[in-house]
Amino acid sequence: MSFTSVPIIDFSLAKDPATKPQFLEDLKHALFTVGFLYLTNHGLETEAKSILDLAPSTFDLPSQETKNSISMVKSGPYFVGYSALGAEFTNKALDFREQYDFGSSETVDPLAESRPDQQWRRLRGPSPYLPDDIVPGFESTVKTYLNGMNNLAEEFLKVVAECLNLPADTLLKYQDDMNRMKIVKYPPPSTAEVKSLNKNDDKTLHNGTAFQGVGPHKDSSNLFTFVLQDHVGGLEVLNSEGKWIPVTPIENSFVVNIAQGFEALTGGRCSATTHQVVVDPSNKETRYSIPYFHGVRLDLTREDIEQQLSDIAGRIPEPQDQKKRAVDVPSEFIQPQYKCFGEAHLRNRIVSHKDVAERWYSELHQKYNNGQLE
Numbered sequence: 001m002s003f004t005s006v007p008i009i010d011f012s013l014a015k016d017p018a019t020k021p022q023f024l025e026d027l028k029h030a031l032f033t034v035g036f037l038y039l040t041n042h043g044l045e046t047e048a049k050s051i052l053d054l055a056p057s058t059f060d061l062p063s064q065e066t067k068n069s070i071s072m073v074k075s076g077p078y079f080v081g082y083s084a085l086g087a088e089f090t091n092k093a094l095d096f097r098e099q100y101d102f103g104s105s106e107t108v109d110p111l112a113e114s115r116p117d118q119q120w121r122r123l124r125g126p127s128p129y130l131p132d133d134i135v136p137g138f139e140s141t142v143k144t145y146l147n148g149m150n151n152l153a154e155e156f157l158k159v160v161a162e163c164l165n166l167p168a169d170t171l172l173k174y175q176d177d178m179n180r181m182k183i184v185k186y187p188p189p190s191t192a193e194v195k196s197l198n199k200n201d202d203k204t205l206h207n208g209t210a211f212q213g214v215g216p217h218k219d220s221s222n223l224f225t226f227v228l229q230d231h232v233g234g235l236e237v238l239n240s241e242g243k244w245i246p247v248t249p250i251e252n253s254f255v256v257n258i259a260q261g262f263e264a265l266t267g268g269r270c271s272a273t274t275h276q277v278v279v280d281p282s283n284k285e286t287r288y289s290i291p292y293f294h295g296v297r298l299d300l301t302r303e304d305i306e307q308q309l310s311d312i313a314g315r316i317p318e319p320q321d322q323k324k325r326a327v328d329v330p331s332e333f334i335q336p337q338y339k340c341f342g343e344a345h346l347r348n349r350i351v352s353h354k355d356v357a358e359r360w361y362s363e364l365h366q367k368y369n370n371g372q373l374e
């Protein structure tokens with residue numbers, strides 16, 4: 001069976017006992033057969049509007065220095081803060097976007113400095129914000145959004161467990177306390193600009209008619225991703241047939257993608273959603289999006305998964321996605337060289353943000369970016 005559209009899941013139907021059984025069936029189909037969905041009537045419409053309204057003002061500042069004052073490379077080893085256009089790589093090619101990354105933790109991991117063998121502990125830490133006299137409401141709007149999304153994602157994890165006939169709290173113990181989110185801007189590029197950014201490769205998309213906003217990837221820090229997008233479009237997901245499906249914006253919805261944390265909890269049976277953003281150079285509109293990444297415990301090991309969740313995999317329908325897997329990008333954690341989820345996630349950050357890696361993780365930067373392991 002081939003899927004050419006993305007299912008719409010109305011979250012309000014989970015609240016009424018009369019509609020819940022059908023809701024759980026529909027959710028199960030969307031997650032385990034299709035692999036992605038739109039979530040509507042989620043209750044966070046006000047917070048979503050506030051953050052989307054704020055987005056342009058966070059980039060549209062009189063000087064680049066203001067944004068660079070909270071740059072990711074200056075902000076510590078946590079991969080939070082501002083990244084300028086052309087600072088990030090996905091699938092070995094440069095992305096064409098500008099963004100702010102944030103995390104929900106205000107504190108560092110108490111073991112971060114005493115466990116040099118566990119560098120992934122250094123991923124947790126506070127986020128920088130521009131002051132209110134530069135972008136009014138920046139910090140408070142982001143924190144309100146992070147908090148609201150955390151609560152929504154917990155409710156979502158409960159219904160995911162229930163649709164597998166598991167107790168509602170089954171997945172809650174795999175959450176982490178560093179959820180992440182971003183405010184992303186995809187400006188309309190001139191052809192010359194994109195050509196110069198990608199001059200060392202031929203990573204143009206759709207046979208050269210579109211460019212890489214962000215390249216094909218699976219999200220690596222989390223269980224599920226909830227993408228809030230404006231009206232412009234450009235997000236695409238890879239379906240089970242290995243074809244790219246446009247995720248046309250639907251107002252007041254989130255696009256929910258399965259991330260590598262949930263894929264790991266299912267023993268790889270439920271594959272993470274592969275997605276990309278394409279930028280059409282003939283479209284002169286700027287696109288803004290706000291992805292929220294609901295964190296997975298970074299100390300999660302393969303053994304934990306095998307021991308505690310042998311129960312889950314059998315409840316998931318047999319995947320029919322051989323064609324997707326044939327053209328897919330790799331899932332880091334499925335590869336045996338990583339001791340725990342945090343290690344695999346850190347490697348992903350290091351190959352995406354090379355400047356941050358060079359400054360804060362020089363040994364791992366040498367190892368992952370300059371040769372040895374892929």
Ligand SMILES: O=C(O)CCC(=O)C(=O)O
Pocket residue numbers: 182184214219227229235275276277289290291
């Ligand atoms: O901008 C989007 O719609 C998605 C961005 C994304 O996939 C990511 O940043 O991981």
Ligand SMILES: [Fe+2]
Pocket residue numbers: 217218219225275291
């Ligand atoms: Fe993503």
